[in-house]
Amino acid sequence: MAQRNIIPIGPQHPILPEPIHFDLVTEDEKVIDAIPSISYVHRGLERLVEKRDFIDFAHVADRICGLCSFMHSLGYCQAVEEIMSIEVPQRALYLRSIWAELSRIHSHIFWLGAAADAFGFESLFMQAMRLREPVLDIFEETTGGRVILGVCKVGGVRRDIDGDSLKGIVNRLTTLKGALEELSNVFLNDYSVQHRLAGVGFLSREDAYTLGCVGPMARASGLAIDMRALGYAAYKYLEVEPVVESAGDCHARCRVRIREIFHAIDLIRQAVGKIPAGPVDVKVTGTPDGEYYSRVEQPRGEVIHYVKGNGARFLQRFRVRVPTFSNIPAMVKVLKGSQLADVPNIILTLDPCISCTER
Amino acid sequence: MSEPQEIVPVEKSDLVGIVAQLFAEGYRLVQIGCTTLPEAYELTYSFDREYRFRNLRFTVRPDEEVPSISVIYPNAFLYENEIHDLFGITITHITVDYRGTLYRTAISTPFSIGNVKFSEPPPQKEKG
Numbered sequence: 001m002a003q004r005n006i007i008p009i010g011p012q013h014p015i016l017p018e019p020i021h022f023d024l025v026t027e028d029e030k031v032i033d034a035i036p037s038i039s040y041v042h043r044g045l046e047r048l049v050e051k052r053d054f055i056d057f058a059h060v061a062d063r064i065c066g067l068c069s070f071m072h073s074l075g076y077c078q079a080v081e082e083i084m085s086i087e088v089p090q091r092a093l094y095l096r097s098i099w100a101e102l103s104r105i106h107s108h109i110f111w112l113g114a115a116a117d118a119f120g121f122e123s124l125f126m127q128a129m130r131l132r133e134p135v136l137d138i139f140e141e142t143t144g145g146r147v148i149l150g151v152c153k154v155g156g157v158r159r160d161i162d163g164d165s166l167k168g169i170v171n172r173l174t175t176l177k178g179a180l181e182e183l184s185n186v187f188l189n190d191y192s193v194q195h196r197l198a199g200v201g202f203l204s205r206e207d208a209y210t211l212g213c214v215g216p217m218a219r220a221s222g223l224a225i226d227m228r229a230l231g232y233a234a235y236k237y238l239e240v241e242p243v244v245e246s247a248g249d250c251h252a253r254c255r256v257r258i259r260e261i262f263h264a265i266d267l268i269r270q271a272v273g274k275i276p277a278g279p280v281d282v283k284v285t286g287t288p289d290g291e292y293y294s295r296v297e298q299p300r301g302e303v304i305h306y307v308k309g310n311g312a313r314f315l316q317r318f319r320v321r322v323p324t325f326s327n328i329p330a331m332v333k334v335l336k337g338s339q340l341a342d343v344p345n346i347i348l349t350l351d352p353c354i355s356c357t358e359r
Numbered sequence: 360m361s362e363p364q365e366i367v368p369v370e371k372s373d374l375v376g377i378v379a380q381l382f383a384e385g386y387r388l389v390q391i392g393c394t395t396l397p398e399a400y401e402l403t404y405s406f407d408r409e410y411r412f413r414n415l416r417f418t419v420r421p422d423e424e425v426p427s428i429s430v431i432y433p434n435a436f437l438y439e440n441e442i443h444d445l446f447g448i449t450i451t452h453i454t455v456d457y458r459g460t461l462y463r464t465a466i467s468t469p470f471s472i473g474n475v476k477f478s479e480p481p482p483q484k485e486k487g
Contacts, residue, residue, distance in 0.1 A: 039462040044469060050476045212388050212434035230362050230410060287481065293364055293405065293412065304390055304405075312478040321390040329434035 002027035007340070011040045015118065015344035018354040026340055034335035036328055042358045049318040054080055054288055054309065057318070058153050061305070064320065065355040066147045067107045070099050071298040072320070072356075073152035075305035078232060079294035080154050083309060084286060090234075092156035094275040097234040098169075099143070099151065100296075101264040101271075105173075106135040107299035108257045108264075109180075111351050112187065115254065118348040119196040127183055134176050138169055156281025166272045173265045184258045197251035201334045201346035204248055211330040214323045215301020216260065217350055220245045220252035227297035238270045250342075250349040257351075287311050298323055300351055322356035366403070366414045371425065374404070377415060378428045381406050386413065388428075391438035393446050395475040400446055404428070419448065421472055429454040437461075447471040 010021040019040040025033035048060050061076035062069050074096055081088060113128030136146045142161050143151040151158050161169070187193055203213070208221035218225050219242060226242035228235040243259040245252040288309030296303050301323030308317040331350050338346055369377055386406035394401040396418065402425065404415040419425055427450050429435040436455040442448050444461050447468035459467075466474065 037457075037460070039464070042462055042464060044464070047469060047475075050478065209387055210433060212432070232362075293414075295362065295412070302389070306392055308394060310478065310480040312480055314478040316478060317394045319392050319394075321392070325437065326390070326434070328437055 002030075004032075009343070016347060018352060019358070020352060020354050022335070024335070024340070024343065029340045031335050031338050031340060031343065034332050036332060038328075038354070038357060040358070041354070045359045046318050046320065049307075049315040051314070053313050054307075054315050055154055055284065057315070059150060061320075062148055062150055062152070064322075064359045065353055067110060067353060068103065068298045068300070068303070068356055069147060070103045070149045070152060071296055071303060072305070073149075074100060074233070075294045075296040075303055075320075076307070076318070077152050077154050078296070079292045079305045079307040080288050080309075082292040082294065083288045083290035083307065084154075084284070086155055086282060086284060088156050089279045089282060090276050091160070091278045092280045094234040094237075094271050095157050095161060095280060096152065097238065098161070098166075098268050098271050098275075099139075099149065099157075100233065101267045102135055102138060104264045104299045105261050106132050106139075108261045109135070111257055111299075111348075112183070112254075114351075115345070115348045116187075118344045119193065121186075121193070124183070124186060131176060131179055131183060134172055138172065141165070142169075153281065155284040156279070158281070160280045166275065170269050170272050173268060177262065177265055180261060184261075187254055187258060194251060196345055197249065197254055197349070198247075199249050199251075200342045201250045201253075201338060201349060202248050203330055203334050205246075207333055208248070208330060211333060212326050213301075213330045214326050215298070215351075216243075216253055216256040217327050217330060218301065219243055220256045221248040222246040225302070227295045227302045230295060232294075232296065234271055234274075237274055238267050240267065250345050253349040253351075287313055288315060291317075298356075300324060300353055300356070301326065303356075320356075320359050322353070322359065324352045324354065324357045327352070362410075362412060364412045364414065366416050369415045369417050371417050371419060371423070374415065374417065375426050375428060375431070378404065379431050381413070382431050384408065388432040388434055388438075391435060391442065393442045393448070393470070395446065395470050395472055397477060398472065400448055400472075402442070402448075421447070424449045424451050426451055427453045444468070445470045 007024040010016045011019040021037040023035040062073040064072040109132040113125045116124035143149040205222040224242040228240045289311040291308040294305045304321040306319040309315045386408045389405040392403045399418045439450045439453045440457045440461040
């Protein structure tokens with residue numbers, strides 16, 4: 001008879017360097033149940049709306065997470081702009097899309113490195129981190145920040161990027177694309193990588209849908225859910241095509257993210273080719289009165305920023321539903337039935353962001 | 360941007376039936392949110408199908424129980440545990456009930472009535 005054990009993983013563990021805990025119930029080497037536990041570092045940022053002016057609060061939203069910094073401020077600002085009927089200038093919309101796609105590129109490259117580390121390919125991890133640097137350099141040159149950008153504000157953006165710099169960004173991304181093709185070739189075709197990821201952590205299309213999966217995790221299981229199709233920022237002017245795979249395993253989630261990096265580079269090229277001249281912000285007058293759910297496609301999937309105001313300078317309610325929170329039920333589903341040795345790969349290919357979750 | 364968003368007021372007693380209908384129609388559960396009002400809580404259940412965003416909304420008093428929808432949507436358990444831990448609302452028959460241990464907050468139920476400070480709406484200007 002198989003011996004049943006409970007293996008605690010996290011909140012500090014070599015294979016899970018994020019403050020989330022799992023109790024893995026195992027029978028020999030097989031995981032038969034996974035019980036998640038979160039909130040080791042919950043920050044209560046949602047309640048800060050009671051003490052921060054709605055304009056200043058964009059800085060708080062910016063700091064929910066490092067990897068998704070820009071996307072959080074974008075989602076928050078869009079929600080406030082919607083209830084205040086603010087028309088954001090076209091140039092600002094394009095700049096928002098450019099920074100958003102740069103965020104996606106750097107997040108996905110970071111993920112490639114973390115995944116390589118999880119399956120024991122340390123040199124690949126270092127190569128990925130090296131390739132992420134040019135994107136952070138672009139952030140620094142265009143916003144002044146490498147991680148927390150602080151460039152999105154209610155009514156537009158704080159900084160413009162001149163035409164020559166935009167062309168320079170496209171050229172640098174074209175160079176990066178070449179290096180990324182070499183790197184991605186290892187992830188896509190290397191025998192050892194395929195052996196560790198293909199057929200592991202399978203999630204069916206039906207389960208992905210009923211469990212509320214979002215982002216690359218949903219798309220790797222065949223669901224074409226991508227909030228950019230809503231046409232926020234400048235996406236309505238760009239040719240956005242959700243990247244979908246059907247295998248539903250760890251390797252499919254890897255392939256989705258790799259293809260999304262190249263798609264993001266193409267979207268930036270499109271945006272630079274179409275960006276109109278003009279102002280990058282408008283003066284904001286009045287106070288928010290109403291409510292709105294802003295939906296944005298973060299690197300990890302659909303994020304929702306809900307704001308509710310009553311005409312005062314301080315919002316009544318701010319809620320963030322982050323993609324990792326939405327993906328936790330599917331994470332539990334995938335872990336059940338897996339081999340213990342595959343747990344690091346499964347968790348990493350779901351790309352949990354606990355910083356976002358502990359907003 | 361203006362994504363059309365539908366907020367439908369419902370009765371608490373009709374919730375499970377309507378949610379089952381939405382499940383049958385192919386909607387996915389996007390989130391369950393809660394907002395503290397001066398004397399009640401406003402619960403909003405958000406669904407999506409092909410980018411159509413629909414919300415069901417009702418209010419409950421602090422002492423009222425709310426039925427779980429986790430039998431219909433298995434991912435609802437996480438949102439329901441969250442609402443219980445942050446707002447103190449009792450949700451009955453959650454498929455995976457953490458019994459108040461999902462969130463480790465410095466104060467219990469930080470979003471409950473009494474813990475939340477409400478901003479005053481600005482005075483209305485009289486029309487001359």
